[in-house]
Amino acid sequence: MNITQKTLLCLFCLLGGGLLQAQDNLESLVEMVEANKAYALYKAKPGDKDVLREKETHYIKIVSPVFKMIHDTIVISPALNGNLDTSNYFIQTEVLTLKDPVASWKVAKVSPLCREDEGIPHLTLSLIKSSPDYRIVHSKFYPYRNILDTTSTDYIIPSEKMIVHRKVCIQQARIYYVTKDQLGNLKDGEKVIEIPAGKWKRWSELTCPFGEYETPSITDIQKGLKSQAYEVAITGKLDEQTKKAIISFQHDNLLETDNPLSQETMQRLGIKRARLISVERN
Secondary structure, eight states: OOHHHHHHTOOOOOOOGGGHHHHHHHHHHHHHOOTTOEEEEOBOOTTOSSOEEESSOEEEEEEOOEEEEEEEEEEEEOOEETTSOOOOOEEEEEEEEEEOOOEEEEEEEEOGGGOTTTOOOSEEEEEEEOOOEEEEEEEEEOSOHHHHOOTTOSOEEOOEEEEEEEEEEEEOOEEEEEOGGGOOOOOTTEEEEEEOSEEEOOOEEEOOTTOSBOOOOHHHHHHHHHHTTOOOOOOSSOOHHHHHHHHHHHHHTTOOSSOTTOHHHHHHTTOOOOBSEEEOOO
């Protein structure tokens, strides 16, 4: 496990006894996890190899990142001697991080299309990395010090300042096993998932051979084309007439024509498609 994974992802409790296998299984997840991918925990079936036998019910505890609000005062322009020429300055650009980018563990929902062989997983988790939130600030820099000397002037141009509110991460996301006796009261941003006693497979990456979104309804596509004055019959089948209408629609909207059912094409037609693997919002 590299340093980033250790720091960013989890804190393991040295519980001993019946939880050693559970802890080892969760550690194997952290070893292989990649941001924005889904990982499933399945109950073992007869004939499965490398089975983990859990003697007692235990829990996965997920702790969200913790942030602290910081208030920074940024000087856009310093106080100036108004009796001098203040038109000679440079613009300095600074990029401020308004919220630290972090990764959070989320429970995922999986479409049956992606789990036909393995069945329904007991639990699916994803490590979702947040997008950075930045703000660009332009400030003035004056190269001549006498302009900044306001002690001997009867005209002072006041400084210009702004307050920037930033969220700084003071505790990264964590995930670990606990027993029922160790649950305690949950705090904000904490979640607990029960793992019953029994036989379990090791965590495995969950992939969907159908892509990211469910297959769109051909009837909906034909209705979308027809609503935009394209010649097509509502047959529910991807026939030649429908394919030609889709290509015409893609040409007219400057879209790529290599995939007639591309997500961008569906969006332009106003067709909503659910994700095959989606994560909880909270």
